[in-house]
Amino acid sequence: MEIREEAIRTFSEKIEAMEKEIGREIIGQKEIIRQVLITILAGGNALLEGVPGLGKTRLIRTIGHVLDLKFNRIQFTPDLMPADVVGTNIVTRDEAGNSRFEFQPGPVFSNIVLADEINRATPKTQSAMLEAMQEHTVTVGGVTRKLPEPYFVLATQNPLEQEGTYPLPEAQLDRFFFKLMVNFPSLEELHEIVNLTTSGEEQKAQKVTDGAGILELRAIAREVPIARGVQDYALRLVLATHPESEEAPGVTKKYVRYGSSPRGAQAIISAARIRALMEGRYNVSFQDIRYVAYPALRHRLFLNFEGIAEGRTPDDVLQEIIEGLSE
Amino acid sequence: MMKRYVDPELNKVLAPVRRRLILKSTIRMAALGLIAALMQGLIWLIVSFFIPIFAIEIKMAVTGGLIFIIACLVGLMMKPSMAKIAREADRQGLEERVLTAWELSGRDDVFARLQRQDAIEKLHSFDPKSIDIRISKEKWIAMGSLVLAMVISFLLPNPQDHAIQQQLQMKNTIKEEIEKLEEVEKELADDVELTDEEREEIQKVLQELAQKLKEIRGYREAIKEVTKSEEKLVNMLRKAQESRMADLGEKLSRQEVTQSLGQMVREMDEQGIMEEMEKLKEMVQGEKIDREVMEALQKALEEVAEQLPDSNLKSSMMEAADAIAADLSTGSELSARALEALEGQLTQMVQNPVSVSGNIMYMLQNMKGKIAQAAGQDISNLAWAEAGQQNNRDGDSGKGNGNSSDAENNGGQGSSVTGNQESQSSSGSGSGGEGNSASGEGQGNSNGNGSGGGIGGTSTGDGQGSGIGSGHVQYEKIYDPQRLGDGGEISQVSGNPGNEGDSEQINAGQGIGSFDGFIPYNEVFGEYKSHAMQNLERMDVPPNMRELVKNYFSSLEE
Numbered sequence: 001m002e003i004r005e006e007a008i009r010t011f012s013e014k015i016e017a018m019e020k021e022i023g024r025e026i027i028g029q030k031e032i033i034r035q036v037l038i039t040i041l042a043g044g045n046a047l048l049e050g051v052p053g054l055g056k057t058r059l060i061r062t063i064g065h066v067l068d069l070k071f072n073r074i075q076f077t078p079d080l081m082p083a084d085v086v087g088t089n090i091v092t093r094d095e096a097g098n099s100r101f102e103f104q105p106g107p108v109f110s111n112i113v114l115a116d117e118i119n120r121a122t123p124k125t126q127s128a129m130l131e132a133m134q135e136h137t138v139t140v141g142g143v144t145r146k147l148p149e150p151y152f153v154l155a156t157q158n159p160l161e162q163e164g165t166y167p168l169p170e171a172q173l174d175r176f177f178f179k180l181m182v183n184f185p186s187l188e189e190l191h192e193i194v195n196l197t198t199s200g201e202e203q204k205a206q207k208v209t210d211g212a213g214i215l216e217l218r219a220i221a222r223e224v225p226i227a228r229g230v231q232d233y234a235l236r237l238v239l240a241t242h243p244e245s246e247e248a249p250g251v252t253k254k255y256v257r258y259g260s261s262p263r264g265a266q267a268i269i270s271a272a273r274i275r276a277l278m279e280g281r282y283n284v285s286f287q288d289i290r291y292v293a294y295p296a297l298r299h300r301l302f303l304n305f306e307g308i309a310e311g312r313t314p315d316d317v318l319q320e321i322i323e324g325l326s327e
Numbered sequence: 328m329m330k331r332y333v334d335p336e337l338n339k340v341l342a343p344v345r346r347r348l349i350l351k352s353t354i355r356m357a358a359l360g361l362i363a364a365l366m367q368g369l370i371w372l373i374v375s376f377f378i379p380i381f382a383i384e385i386k387m388a389v390t391g392g393l394i395f396i397i398a399c400l401v402g403l404m405m406k407p408s409m410a411k412i413a414r415e416a417d418r419q420g421l422e423e424r425v426l427t428a429w430e431l432s433g434r435d436d437v438f439a440r441l442q443r444q445d446a447i448e449k450l451h452s453f454d455p456k457s458i459d460i461r462i463s464k465e466k467w468i469a470m471g472s473l474v475l476a477m478v479i480s481f482l483l484p485n486p487q488d489h490a491i492q493q494q495l496q497m498k499n500t501i502k503e504e505i506e507k508l509e510e511v512e513k514e515l516a517d518d519v520e521l522t523d524e525e526r527e528e529i530q531k532v533l534q535e536l537a538q539k540l541k542e543i544r545g546y547r548e549a550i551k552e553v554t555k556s557e558e559k560l561v562n563m564l565r566k567a568q569e570s571r572m573a574d575l576g577e578k579l580s581r582q583e584v585t586q587s588l589g590q591m592v593r594e595m596d597e598q599g600i601m602e603e604m605e606k607l608k609e610m611v612q613g614e615k616i617d618r619e620v621m622e623a624l625q626k627a628l629e630e631v632a633e634q635l636p637d638s639n640l641k642s643s644m645m646e647a648a649d650a651i652a653a654d655l656s657t658g659s660e661l662s663a664r665a666l667e668a669l670e671g672q673l674t675q676m677v678q679n680p681v682s683v684s685g686n687i688m689y690m691l692q693n694m695k696g697k698i699a700q701a702a703g704q705d706i707s708n709l710a711w712a713e714a715g716q717q718n719n720r721d722g723d724s725g726k727g728n729g730n731s732s733d734a735e736n737n738g739g740q741g742s743s744v745t746g747n748q749e750s751q752s753s754s755g756s757g758s759g760g761e762g763n764s765a766s767g768e769g770q771g772n773s774n775g776n777g778s779g780g781g782i783g784g785t786s787t788g789d790g791q792g793s794g795i796g797s798g799h800v801q802y803e804k805i806y807d808p809q810r811l812g813d814g815g816e817i818s819q820v821s822g823n824p825g826n827e828g829d830s831e832q833i834n835a836g837q838g839i840g841s842f843d844g845f846i847p848y849n850e851v852f853g854e855y856k857s858h859a860m861q862n863l864e865r866m867d868v869p870p871n872m873r874e875l876v877k878n879y880f881s882s883l884e885e
Contacts, residue, residue: 285422
């Protein structure tokens with residue numbers, strides 16, 4: 001795809017317009033909105049962690065609307081089967097009365113899929129999402145089907161009710177481009193939320209772009225230049241999450257069991273490129289790397305027993321690593 | 328490494344940043360240089376508490392100044408790399424625009440162009456003064472701490488100050504002594520006793536000594552060098568004297584009348600010289616005067632004297648020749664005395680080959696004492712320390728007194744040449760330790776006879792001497808000008824001139840042997856002490872000062 005100069009120059013304006021429109025329906029959560037957009041533009045999937053009622057579903061629906069993308073929601077439960085997610089072959093009769101198998105697509109066949117409370121489903125069902133998330137394809141009955149582009153899975157999980165849940169395995173977590181922490185809104189934001197949702201007429205977000213537009217933005221973002229020194233910084237940051245690495249600081253050696261996979265490095269660089277454009281820059285900065293490092297690495301960093309016992313979080317450890325890393 | 332291409336426009340807009348960074352690195356290096364300079368100063372000060380360091384302030388200032396200047400120069404010469412300039416500009420809010428633009432300098436795609444334009448645009452509005460060139464707080468703290476530590480070190484009493492003062496005093500003394508050496512060197516030009524070669528040799532030795540003294544740091548080395556020079560001079564002068572005597576002997580041998588004397592002079596046989604001179608004296612006095620011999624002798628002396636360079640010997644020889652001529656023409660009897668003086672001159676040359684350089688030797692001896700004194704050391708202690716061994720010596724000195732009785736009546740005139748001593752026997756015992764003290768005692772006896780004779784009368788003189796021998800360590804020799812030439816007292820025998828009477832003269836020789844103006848310290852100590860005590864009694868000296876002087880001599884005796 002040929003990149004137009006005009007498209008590059010207007011990249012940040014488009015993002016700004018998207019954020020503005022989403023912001024009509026979603027109060028606060030600006031960073032979450034931005035990071036979800038980064039994930040979409042990078043072609044990745046996001047895992048949102050937060051208590052119920054924070055507007056996760058609403059966010060996804062709004063994004064789908066603003067980006068003019070098809071949106072599906074799957075509520076994950078323990079009895080959800082893989083076929084319920086990806087679809088299945090069912091027996092149908094044609095006009096002549098002959099029986100035949102026909103593929104009935106599951107809810108994953110959409111541009112945006114909200115996998116709500118993904119950790120409540122069994123690992124078997126969770127793993128049914130793997131191919132869709134990584135390859136953007138679904139294979140049922142020996143036939144592989146492509147999912148529509150752009151394709152984006154946004155999974156959520158509730159950090160509170162852990163009983164009867166199936167925590168996502170490391171391999172599946174690694175498939176998520178970002179893990180986003182949805183915090184409770186502030187008082188002011190709550191006022192606005194209540195006012196918006198309980199009185200008068202709700203403001204409706206307008207469509208800003210479409211699937212093709214997203215794909216063009218995605219292509220532009222892939223071309224953002226990054227200085228060798230900045231890329232080196234990002235990679236050293238990833239290496240610093242590995243306790244056995246020479247780059248690892250004391251905090252990593254003390255609290256980390258496993259560090260980030262190379263997907264973490266890919267996620268950081270891709271996300272930093274998009275963030276740079278969002279900021280109106282045509283190059284990646286160290287600050288971009290630091291900004292995207294938390295959502296890109298927090299679910300790829302596995303604490304050891306000591307870290308968990310001392311109440312450390314991946315974000316704490318990442319912060320210490322970043323603070324100790326020279327540019 | 329290949330130099331990366333830099334977009335000219337980018338390079339141009341980065342020039343002020345580059346200049347600012349050069350200024351920054353200069354200031355930074357100057358601060359580091361100052362810290363290093365202060366640190367080295369503090370190290371000097373700390374070390375000075377354990378080792379005496381002369382002129383520490385100058386050393387600190389020079390070394391510190393050099394470090395500071397070098398640091399500033401290094402800072403000025405350190406040209407920042409393009410990567411560093413880019414990084415520094417980016418740190419001031421340009422968010423890696425410059426670094427990326429620099430790396431993309433060779434590219435011309437859409438993104439590279441847009442990115443470069445963006446970077447240049449931002450650089451145009453960039454104020455290089457936003458790059459902080461101030462010295463960091465840590466450096467200020469380090470400098471302040473070092474200055475404080477240095478001030479405290481300066482204020483603390485330094486146990487090495489006394490040693491430094493002494494060293495300083497010693498250096499000043501050495502400087503003064505070098506000046507004296509140079510003066511003596513100049514005075515050598517007027518010394519008629521020395522040949523040009525000898526003068527040059529002495530000057531060379533003195534110049535070498537002066538040079539070494541300038542470079543020397545410790546008093547021990549200085550004293551060693553002075554001693555070495557002394558030894559060199561003594562050896563050199565002894566050889567010169569031998570050669571001079573051989574030459575003189577050769578000249579005298581050519582004359583028939585002084586042939587035998589020439590032989591004795593050549594061999595440096597003191598006794599022989601005296602005997603030969605005695606014979607000559609007999610020829611020019613008494614009843615058996617032979618005018619022909621006297622004329623021959625007068626002529627011989629004249630001829631030899633003419634061949635000699637200007638010196639006391641030449642004067643004595645000329646005087647003797649003139650006296651013989653006077654005796655021949657006027658009948659006076661001056662020849663014997665003149666010959667006697669000549670004999671004295673010749674024997675002294677044999678006995679004391681270095682007497683010609685008495686001033687120099689005295690000065691060198693004195694120099695050692697002064698250097699040691701300035702360094703707070705006792706020269707005698709140094710001598711003991713250097714010797715560190717027992718060394719019995721013969722009781723080889725004594726003091727003799729000569730008495731002579733008048734010739735009965737004949738009014739002759741006589742004199743005994745020197746109160747002489749002759750060491751007859753000696754015994755000694757002593758002990759010495761390894762350290763700087765040793766003691767011992769010795770005994771020596773010397774007896775001498777002196778006699779004087781005059782014409783028409785006889786006179787005899789006996790000299791007896793008893794000496795306290797040194798039966799202990801070899802003391803440092805010191806110069807005693809009072810004793811130059813002899814070791815006894817002169818016995819004068821008066822009488823009336825006449826041609827009668829027998830004259831007998833027995834020369835007992837020199838008691839000390841080859842006394843060259845230098846004698847062991849212990850030999851004069853008693854005399855010096857007694858003089859000091861007498862003077863203390865006579866002079867108006869405060870009681871505490873008397874006590875001080877007494878204690879001083881007591882301590883020397885211990």
